[in-house]
Amino acid sequence: MSILSEMSASLQKGKANDVKEMVQTALSDGLGAKEILEEGLLSGMGIVGAKFKNNEVFVPEVLIAARAMNAGMEILKPALASADLEPKGKAVVGTVKGDLHDIGKNLVIIMFEGKGIEVIDVGTDVSPEVFVETAIKEGANIIACSALLTTTMAAMKEVVSTVQEKGVADKITVMVGGAPVTQAFCDTIGADYYAADAATASEGALALSKS
Amino acid sequence: MSTIKQQYDARLKRVMDAAAVKEPDQVPIVPVFQAFPVNYGGGNIADAMKDFDHGAKAYDNFYKDFQPDLGWDPILMFPTSYLESSGITWFRWPGKHLEDHTQMYQFIEEEYMKEDEYPEAIKDFTKFMMNKWMPRSFANFQGLAKLDFRNNMWFGHMGSLAAYSDPEVIQTLEAMVETGKNLMDWFIKLGGYQAHMQNDLGIPLLYAGFAYAPFDMIGDSMRGTPSILMDMYDHEEELLQLIDLITEFAITDTIAGCSGKSTPFVWYWLHKGIDSFMSDEQFAKFYWPSLKKYIIAVADAGLTPVIYVEGAYNTRLEYLKEIPPGKAIFSFEYTDMAEAKKVLGGHSCIMGDVPAVMLTYGKPEEVVDYCKNLIDTCAPGGGFIMDSGTMIDDANPRNIEAMFETTLKYGKR
Ligand code: B12
Numbered sequence: 001m002s003i004l005s006e007m008s009a010s011l012q013k014g015k016a017n018d019v020k021e022m023v024q025t026a027l028s029d030g031l032g033a034k035e036i037l038e039e040g041l042l043s044g045m046g047i048v049g050a051k052f053k054n055n056e057v058f059v060p061e062v063l064i065a066a067r068a069m070n071a072g073m074e075i076l077k078p079a080l081a082s083a084d085l086e087p088k089g090k091a092v093v094g095t096v097k098g099d100l101h102d103i104g105k106n107l108v109i110i111m112f113e114g115k116g117i118e119v120i121d122v123g124t125d126v127s128p129e130v131f132v133e134t135a136i137k138e139g140a141n142i143i144a145c146s147a148l149l150t151t152t153m154a155a156m157k158e159v160v161s162t163v164q165e166k167g168v169a170d171k172i173t174v175m176v177g178g179a180p181v182t183q184a185f186c187d188t189i190g191a192d193y194y195a196a197d198a199a200t201a202s203e204g205a206l207a208l209s210k211s
Numbered sequence: 212m213s214t215i216k217q218q219y220d221a222r223l224k225r226v227m228d229a230a231a232v233k234e235p236d237q238v239p240i241v242p243v244f245q246a247f248p249v250n251y252g253g254g255n256i257a258d259a260m261k262d263f264d265h266g267a268k269a270y271d272n273f274y275k276d277f278q279p280d281l282g283w284d285p286i287l288m289f290p291t292s293y294l295e296s297s298g299i300t301w302f303r304w305p306g307k308h309l310e311d312h313t314q315m316y317q318f319i320e321e322e323y324m325k326e327d328e329y330p331e332a333i334k335d336f337t338k339f340m341m342n343k344w345m346p347r348s349f350a351n352f353q354g355l356a357k358l359d360f361r362n363n364m365w366f367g368h369m370g371s372l373a374a375y376s377d378p379e380v381i382q383t384l385e386a387m388v389e390t391g392k393n394l395m396d397w398f399i400k401l402g403g404y405q406a407h408m409q410n411d412l413g414i415p416l417l418y419a420g421f422a423y424a425p426f427d428m429i430g431d432s433m434r435g436t437p438s439i440l441m442d443m444y445d446h447e448e449e450l451l452q453l454i455d456l457i458t459e460f461a462i463t464d465t466i467a468g469c470s471g472k473s474t475p476f477v478w479y480w481l482h483k484g485i486d487s488f489m490s491d492e493q494f495a496k497f498y499w500p501s502l503k504k505y506i507i508a509v510a511d512a513g514l515t516p517v518i519y520v521e522g523a524y525n526t527r528l529e530y531l532k533e534i535p536p537g538k539a540i541f542s543f544e545y546t547d548m549a550e551a552k553k554v555l556g557g558h559s560c561i562m563g564d565v566p567a568v569m570l571t572y573g574k575p576e577e578v579v580d581y582c583k584n585l586i587d588t589c590a591p592g593g594g595f596i597m598d599s600g601t602m603i604d605d606a607n608p609r610n611i612e613a614m615f616e617t618t619l620k621y622g623k624r
Binding site for chain 2: 016055057058059060061063064067068098100103149150151153179180182185188
């Protein structure tokens with residue numbers, strides 16, 4: 001097995017230390033940073049995402065795989081910076097005002113990053129202004145907001161209207177999700193995209209970024 | 212017209228019949244309310260937390276319009292008096308941290324126990340709680356970190372007692388006394404409201420006590436959700452040991468705490484065993500054995516566990532059958548009710564699951580249809596209670612009316 005497929009396999013098992021060492025070895029063996037990222041780390045994360053979607057693995061496995069990916073990224077970052085990689089898209093991700101449930105949001109971030117989309121994590125309890133201003137400032141093409149409470153879902157509508165007010169609706173796609181959110185709700189509030197799970201959301205985000 | 216006492220008895224019997232998987236005179240209705248009663252009854256959460264009577268008055272107004280078969284007292288309106296005097300770090304609440312006074316308080320998840328602290332917690336749980344967990348959880352109890360009883364024996368000079376002269380310890384002890392008094396005041400008022408529910412409103416109290424899956428006690432209040440999920444990999448043996456330890460005293464404390472209460476219901480709030488949070492093997496190893504033991508022990512003490520199953524349990528239904536028949540009630544959120552009826556029908560009572568989103572954003576006609584369909588699917592043969600899927604905060608009152616009316620009319624035997 002090549003070191004990159006071994007890396008991918010170790011990442012899927014959440015073996016952070018092994019992944020770290022393998023990235024180090026791969027770099028000293030002269031492999032390119034981009035190749036290591038895509039064929040070692042992202043490919044592993046992609047498989048975890050697909051298995052999560054199919055209920056073959058669950059949140060704990062995604063969390064430890066993400067931890068392993070981050071450990072590898074720590075080592076890879078300096079090399080990546082000089083490889084000047086274009087991210088495939090850029091997303092501002094957070095939970096809406098009043099909502100502190102961040103597990104779903106964090107899974108969305110993990111899956112987005114697993115697809116090579118750059119993420120600006122604005123955290124929890126985020127006001128519509130912060131979502132939109134951050135997106136404008138960072139030149140993001142996606143705002144992804146997560147809500148888990150019936151009382152906070154309404155705040156997603158404000159994100160949509162703030163995007164419109166600031167006149168950036170043609171540049172920024174608003175994605176919504178979280179357990180109580182549905183396609184119908186997404187349509188009612190005029191958001192652009194809904195998915196029921198984080199892996200599908202990341203495929204959607206990738207497609208939106210390409211177009 | 213029946214008397215209040217007759218109404219009370221009829222409601223309790225209705226629920227107990229359903230719990231025993233019999234067909235009651237009509238389908239009981241027990242929606243799980245959170246912020247709704249207070250906001251509906253003409254109050255707000257901030258004031259209800261500050262002043263018990265404010266919340267009680269709002270509840271009275273709510274109960275004038277809606278009579279569920281089991282009901283809440285204002286227990287979820289935690290009094291700011293004790294939150295303030297203890298300096299609790301777990302919550303943000305309206306009137307202090309939150310601008311919107313109609314919002315519920317918010318629970319803040321943190322690592323109140325660190326990853327490397329399993330060994331000390333297992334070795335001496337009380338010492339760990341006193342020295343580390345309590346000071347992290349309550350800003351005004353920092354002095355507890357300095358207390359220790361272990362070297363008071365034998366050495367003659369009772370060394371650790373000197374700590375009681377430390378200003379921080381003195382401050383802590385004073386804050387604890389004040390907190391105790393604030394809590395006791397509140398308990399007395401709750402007791403008064405419970406008597407009022409029984410004697411004047413004819414509504415049986417929904418809980419004698421509250422319980423949590425032992426895994427969740429560690430997950431919610433000590434390690435946090437992502438951390439405990441990863442601990443299943445990183446600290447397998449230690450996690451299992453701590454679960455065992457906690458299960459033992461949880462059983463004793465729950466049974467003792469429920470003695471002398473007017474109703475037998477013990478509400479178990481389940482959080483982290485949901486379908487997406489762990490695999491079947493993980494559930495069978497980490498989550499279910501301690502919970503099962505806890506439920507059975509409480510049922511054996513003559514109490515009725517009501518298991519509030521958050522999230523989806525579609526892959527876990529067979530496990531629930533391991534609880535002896537007719538002993539526990541299962542309340543579902545996102546679990547498929549038809550499937551639940553198929554698996555648990557004739558064995559255990561099920562509750563559910565009018566979606567909170569529908570109650571908030573939907574139309575009364577949708578609620579009527581949903582309730583009728585639920586009754587058609589789940590009521591035949593008995594063992595069904597009408598309930599909301601999740602806790603109701605900001606529902607449209609017309610939708611709540613539709614839920615009650617449909618259950619009353621369509622749920623008659
Ligand atoms: C874990 C949990 C908590 C934890 C949160 C820990 C954390 N760090 O997130 C704690 C204990 C802190 C908590 C607190 C509270 N909670 Co809570 N909580 C839950 C619980 C059990 C699970 C939520 C969860 O993490 N699910 C798993 C994740 C992975 O799922 P998910 O978020 O839906 O995400 C998936 C998809 O939706 C999607 N997705 C998510 N975001 C996005 C975004 C986009 C753009 C897209 C496309 C997709 C997408 O991808 C994810 C993975 O595939 C739910 C019950 C439930 N089943 O939902 C209650 C629940 C959400 N909580 C509830 C409540 C009431 C509260 C509190 C208000 C309680 C209180 N009074 O303190 C506080 C709220 C604090 C606040 N203001 O936010 C209620 C809400 C009721 C209502 N009326 O809406 C629920 C439904 C429980 C219930 N049955 O009543 N909670």
